[in-house]
Amino acid sequence: MSLFARLTLNRGDLRLDAALTVGAGEVVALLGPNGAGKSTLLQLLAGTLRPDDGRVELNGTTLDDVAAGSHVRPRERRVGMVVQDYLLFPRMSVLENVAFGLRSRGVAREPARRRAREWLDRVGLGGYERRRPGELSGGQAQRVALARALIVEPRLLLLDEPLAALDAGTRPAVRAELRRHLAGYGGCTVVVTHDPLEAMVLGDRVVVLERGTVVQEGQPAEVARRPRTDYVARLVGLNLLRGVADGRVAELPTGATVALAHDAFGPVHVAFAPVAVTLSPRRPEGSARNAWELVITDLEAHGDLVRVTTDGPVSVLADVTPLAVADLRLEPGSTVWASVKATEINVYPA
Amino acid sequence: MSLFARLTLNRGDLRLDAALTVGAGEVVALLGPNGAGKSTLLQLLAGTLRPDDGRVELNGTTLDDVAAGSHVRPRERRVGMVVQDYLLFPRMSVLENVAFGLRSRGVAREPARRRAREWLDRVGLGGYERRRPGELSGGQAQRVALARALIVEPRLLLLDEPLAALDAGTRPAVRAELRRHLAGYGGCTVVVTHDPLEAMVLGDRVVVLERGTVVQEGQPAEVARRPRTDYVARLVGLNLLRGVADGRVAELPTGATVALAHDAFGPVHVAFAPVAVTLSPRRPEGSARNAWELVITDLEAHGDLVRVTTDGPVSVLADVTPLAVADLRLEPGSTVWASVKATEINVYPA
Amino acid sequence: MSRPRRTDDLRVPAGLLIPALVGVAILVLPMLGLVLRAPWSDLPSILTSEAVLTALRLSLTTATAATLVALVCGVPVAWLLARTALPGRSLLRGVVTVPLVLPPVIGGVALLMVFGRRGVIGGWMDETFGVSLPFTTTAVVLAQVFVAMPFLIVAVEGALRTTDRRYEDVAATLGATSWTTFRRVTLPAVAPGVLAGAVLCWARALGEFGATVTFAGSLPGTTRTLPIEAYVAIGAGDSEVAIVLSLLMIVVSVAILVGLRDRWIGSSA
Amino acid sequence: MSRPRRTDDLRVPAGLLIPALVGVAILVLPMLGLVLRAPWSDLPSILTSEAVLTALRLSLTTATAATLVALVCGVPVAWLLARTALPGRSLLRGVVTVPLVLPPVIGGVALLMVFGRRGVIGGWMDETFGVSLPFTTTAVVLAQVFVAMPFLIVAVEGALRTTDRRYEDVAATLGATSWTTFRRVTLPAVAPGVLAGAVLCWARALGEFGATVTFAGSLPGTTRTLPIEAYVAIGAGDSEVAIVLSLLMIVVSVAILVGLRDRWIGSSA
Amino acid sequence: DDDEDPQVGAGSDTASGQGDTPSGTVTVLAAASLTESFEELAGQLAREYPDLEVVFSFGPSSGLVEQVISGAPADVLATADPTTMDEAVAADVVDGEPVVFARNALTLAVPAGNPAGVTGLADLADDDLRVAVCEPQVPCGAAAERLLDAAGVTAAPDTLTTDVKEAASLVALGEADAALIYRTDAAAEGDDIETLDVPEADEIVNDYPVALLADAANPDGARAIAGAITGELGRSVLAEAGFLEP
Ligand SMILES: Nc1ncnc2c1ncn2[C@@H]1O[C@H](COP(=O)(O)OP(=O)(O)OP(=O)(O)O)[C@@H](O)[C@H]1O
Ligand SMILES: Nc1ncnc2c1ncn2[C@@H]1O[C@H](COP(=O)(O)OP(=O)(O)OP(=O)(O)O)[C@@H](O)[C@H]1O
Ligand SMILES: [Mg+2]
Numbered sequence A, B: 001m002s003l004f005a006r007l008t009l010n011r012g013d014l015r016l017d018a019a020l021t022v023g024a025g026e027v028v029a030l031l032g033p034n035g036a037g038k039s040t041l042l043q044l045l046a047g048t049l050r051p052d053d054g055r056v057e058l059n060g061t062t063l064d065d066v067a068a069g070s071h072v073r074p075r076e077r078r079v080g081m082v083v084q085d086y087l088l089f090p091r092m093s094v095l096e097n098v099a100f101g102l103r104s105r106g107v108a109r110e111p112a113r114r115r116a117r118e119w120l121d122r123v124g125l126g127g128y129e130r131r132r133p134g135e136l137s138g139g140q141a142q143r144v145a146l147a148r149a150l151i152v153e154p155r156l157l158l159l160d161e162p163l164a165a166l167d168a169g170t171r172p173a174v175r176a177e178l179r180r181h182l183a184g185y186g187g188c189t190v191v192v193t194h195d196p197l198e199a200m201v202l203g204d205r206v207v208v209l210e211r212g213t214v215v216q217e218g219q220p221a222e223v224a225r226r227p228r229t230d231y232v233a234r235l236v237g238l239n240l241l242r243g244v245a246d247g248r249v250a251e252l253p254t255g256a257t258v259a260l261a262h263d264a265f266g267p268v269h270v271a272f273a274p275v276a277v278t279l280s281p282r283r284p285e286g287s288a289r290n291a292w293e294l295v296i297t298d299l300e301a302h303g304d305l306v307r308v309t310t311d312g313p314v315s316v317l318a319d320v321t322p323l324a325v326a327d328l329r330l331e332p333g334s335t336v337w338a339s340v341k342a343t344e345i346n347v348y349p350a
Numbered sequence C, D: 001m002s003r004p005r006r007t008d009d010l011r012v013p014a015g016l017l018i019p020a021l022v023g024v025a026i027l028v029l030p031m032l033g034l035v036l037r038a039p040w041s042d043l044p045s046i047l048t049s050e051a052v053l054t055a056l057r058l059s060l061t062t063a064t065a066a067t068l069v070a071l072v073c074g075v076p077v078a079w080l081l082a083r084t085a086l087p088g089r090s091l092l093r094g095v096v097t098v099p100l101v102l103p104p105v106i107g108g109v110a111l112l113m114v115f116g117r118r119g120v121i122g123g124w125m126d127e128t129f130g131v132s133l134p135f136t137t138t139a140v141v142l143a144q145v146f147v148a149m150p151f152l153i154v155a156v157e158g159a160l161r162t163t164d165r166r167y168e169d170v171a172a173t174l175g176a177t178s179w180t181t182f183r184r185v186t187l188p189a190v191a192p193g194v195l196a197g198a199v200l201c202w203a204r205a206l207g208e209f210g211a212t213v214t215f216a217g218s219l220p221g222t223t224r225t226l227p228i229e230a231y232v233a234i235g236a237g238d239s240e241v242a243i244v245l246s247l248l249m250i251v252v253s254v255a256i257l258v259g260l261r262d263r264w265i266g267s268s269a
Numbered sequence E: 001d002d003d004e005d006p007q008v009g010a011g012s013d014t015a016s017g018q019g020d021t022p023s024g025t026v027t028v029l030a031a032a033s034l035t036e037s038f039e040e041l042a043g044q045l046a047r048e049y050p051d052l053e054v055v056f057s058f059g060p061s062s063g064l065v066e067q068v069i070s071g072a073p074a075d076v077l078a079t080a081d082p083t084t085m086d087e088a089v090a091a092d093v094v095d096g097e098p099v100v101f102a103r104n105a106l107t108l109a110v111p112a113g114n115p116a117g118v119t120g121l122a123d124l125a126d127d128d129l130r131v132a133v134c135e136p137q138v139p140c141g142a143a144a145e146r147l148l149d150a151a152g153v154t155a156a157p158d159t160l161t162t163d164v165k166e167a168a169s170l171v172a173l174g175e176a177d178a179a180l181i182y183r184t185d186a187a188a189e190g191d192d193i194e195t196l197d198v199p200e201a202d203e204i205v206n207d208y209p210v211a212l213l214a215d216a217a218n219p220d221g222a223r224a225i226a227g228a229i230t231g232e233l234g235r236s237v238l239a240e241a242g243f244l245e246p
């Protein structure tokens, strides 16, 4: 039970050219900025779009093979799909929407409705059976779409931001339910999400798509610790710099240098957390061997901390306490020294 | 410049009955679970739905007064609105969508397009002028909708989850842009959001709606520190218990008691953070005077920590390190002692 | 529970109101003319005559039967046109509009040429089964289907083109065959279009005269529908009877259509 | 850049294919009958005769003019029906369908009763301005509008009912008057429905005979359209000429409609 | 009745015999202008042949011939002109020779009260008058053409009607100031129409032929009806409607 896909498609000014493998029971979280081609990739896997070139194989069966001219139609693929804007059938009741997949696969009306009712209970919508989709709030509709896809036990489950419209109160519960279901599910799953926490919680593996290309993939922890692009770095909340290392020092393209705790050579990524950055009015004299004089460009409250965006020879984010902001009189345009201890820095080959 | 509204409407099984005041230049973040009536309230303010009863007044002008039978039509209200599913005009280009409001208000084609182009640049969509909405990704569409609403400089700005479809990379930038615009904007703003961080960042005041009723409102920090409903508590990540205090002790409905650090009397809310909860295999003997024997119902990774959901005489969430999970062999079904120091507990009248 | 009121803008813009009034006038004034001219005193005797009642009954049955046939055959044709990439699709679309253009009498001649006793199919049917179509009630229905079905097809195709095909994609991923998708997703979505098409089709079938009289003749009780009765009345120099019959047709059809639509729209919107 | 191919399911379900084939057969076979029966050797002389060319020109001009009038007046009527809460709305909807039911000849009589020399409005116009409508080309257009506009109205109303009204709400909050909203949001959204309605209307106007001949008469070059020419041929026992004229009408209209639709649909979808 | 086969006649066990009292159903296809006369005729005939049911299918002559050729199940065909009947003869669907049973002559019709003050055929050349004449290609138009030729008038028609009924109703409605129509049509319109004497008109007449059909299901009945149409009874009824005797 596994999915293998390598697909090419030109659409508008997107050139999608990506390979994706999902093992049996594995959940791949697909991350990427707006317009990266995530939804497009899902449509290709579902078979509602046809690739310009490439192959898709699911559990040893070829679903698409452009060279061989073969294409399995969506309904024979046994994929489940939940899309960004739900697409609940507007003239069916909520119950009929959920039961639709079973009815389509030949299950009799009563058993299908019974199971649909169970599923509605599971997503917390017991009692909403008779509503029309137009009478649901955004989040309710999302949950119905989820139940509708999951009830048919697809071999490949494609979720396009399945939790995006859920409120903070419902989200953990539905997410936990989803996680439980995915854990006990032998098929392959691809979840598109913008929420790094969601990617980490749901995904066994994370695949990052940018401008149609896979730019990074790996274990969630690995991706979180060692981002390879600015987008991933922002996503996981790290500062990311690129440079060329020669022993204990790395030189950045701007000419600035970064002191390292361990030897490294050649092109490297340099990552560190915003909380590891200390701001001070003058050049620090302590053990932090990395210090740069920077200009503050933005300040934003961020939980209990304030996130400070800076620019200069390096461009870093720093998380500081509101107290520090007041003490240092930080404001956009003011100049500060930012320092990071070498031991707080994570270095890995580019 | 201010909005005053008190509105009643029955819709499906929702009974909306809410009062809302927004000062000049103030941004109110409207929070609430799915189906609470947030979108409905916004439609009422926009005038696309008519209330069963109540009044809406904007800058001293009456927009709705059911008793007096008056109703100002949407187009005369000068409200800007961005809805959950964008509703970009499908047959117009992106540029025409953004320019629509100005053109409708009589601005000539060229100046309207010029300003639309500026707005597209501001939301990071320079170069997308000629696209059709169908050729945009979800997040791109959302940003166009935002630009379309903001360009007409409405007196009342209604944003229904304006950032929900944005990716983590774009979101801070668009949010910062939105915040900057709102800061320099003299009108009233209501932002619906599910994201507590967004509510805190954007909102000068937070209003929480549940089942059609306002259950809590106040400064973001105040709401975050002193949640009054379970939904708000979950939202801000606190445990919330309700009980009756008599001096240094509060009794919960289940009979369990909570030791307090200060005197309190009468019905109270008791709030504490999940990180303040310590789990141990046996009854703790330290300074924590509050300890309950509980059953674990769920574990979920949560950033660097693991969130443990428990049930018993009280039902609390605890955040512990993965190390602790391994040490204590925590798993759903196992029994633990949870303790909280009285000084970590925040008590306030219910 | 009260329904929330939508903001229905009752003030109609002049750019729409003025042409609309002209349009309504063009349609309504001639009818008023008919009403003024109708011989009101003879009305009861004309309307209760056996011949008129028979013709009315026949008209209603055949128009309804024709509409049913058109629904069963025409909706699939519309679907073919809107949803598949058939090679000859745009030719087919052209062919479908032909009966709209063809003067009905010529349509009747064309039907005779195929289904008449000397026609290609009619001859074979006559020889093989001894069945002959022309001058039977079935022929009336066939003539009406020929003339009226294109209305249904064009209306339904238009509706199909305005619906969001992604719903059908979703149904496909849920395992629905294209037949199930058609039945449970597509058809409900285009129901208003189908209804509009059926109304057009029924009305056109009810008023159909030229093709019917040519292909099916005008035998009382069998093929003489109300419009033919009116034609016979004109032929007899009795144009006032013809006007009464037309008013009868108008009243019956408007009553049925208004009743039907109100029920239908009331229950779905 | 290549267009991404949609998954177009070319295998058509039997539940749709079989009735569709029956439907197509009902429409196509009679036409084949006509083609078989046409006197191919006389074709060139018939088609190039001055009378036929004049009639063809007149038919095309009047049908197009009638369609334009119907668009200008009919779309607003459809909007009134679909978007406002007028008191007499369902009656108006009934009235609009009347010309569909009314046998065209009676329609012509009705028009005479209003716009004729002794008609309510015609009489006044005759006395005041000395203008008389009947037997003029304008009368042809008016007859065609009366008969064909309802097709447009019904099709457009159906399309209006299937569109999402929330787009219009958004336009209103952006400050658009209902006229702007209609023009820039509603109209583009229902464009396919308007096109379908216009096609129906044009085809019906082109084939219109009964009301025209009664109200406008039949004078070569002024009011004798192609269907009237064909009818004259039948009356003269020359049904073969009638068939040729009908085929001409079919070819012309199919060519125009197919060309138009392909261009139109090609550019928008 | 389907189980009747008059060709076998003698062996039939129904009331329909070879004798003088034809029975069963007879279907008559007749030109629309004969509607009133024939219905009247059938009513009177019912007394003579109580077992015979006559069913009429009225329509335009050319359409009727087209139907007969296509196998319409009819017994008798009566058209408004010989040309269309000739087509039926040529197609071999007629049994025996058609018989002319009536003639029709043109007359100059004006609306009641003659508002335009028409005095005679010569006024048809007046451009200011609203004149309706039948299309030359149809029987009444051909007759009108001959009449005008005979009178030496070049008409200036405002409309060429394809059907004489149309011209008649235009006059009745006052839409036409004058029209050349058949006497029968003028008679049918009653008081709405006045007719002016046209001396040349009596010379130019149009024949109405009737014929038995080869495929008649009820030849006896057909003969009986055709006999009545061409016989005394027919003559008197038709004369009342304004027809001339053959
Ligand atoms: N129907 C279409 N025609 C042309 N271009 C399209 C179409 N749909 C999407 N695109 C373009 O393809 C690119 C990828 O779109 P897609 O919807 O796959 O992005 P996404 O990664 O899902 O983004 P988001 O996170 O915003 O949903 C975008 O640049 C978009 O503009
Ligand atoms: N058109 C409608 N007819 C009947 N009931 C409706 C309609 N639209 C919404 N509702 C009901 O009204 C309630 C409030 O819906 P609303 O969309 O205002 O919720 P919301 O707070 O915006 O939720 P969400 O966060 O999920 O968007 C829900 O229970 C919903 O089912
Ligand atoms: Mg997407």
Ligand SMILES: [Mg+2]
Binding pocket: A137, A138, B038, B039, B040, B084, B160
């Ligand atoms: Mg909402």
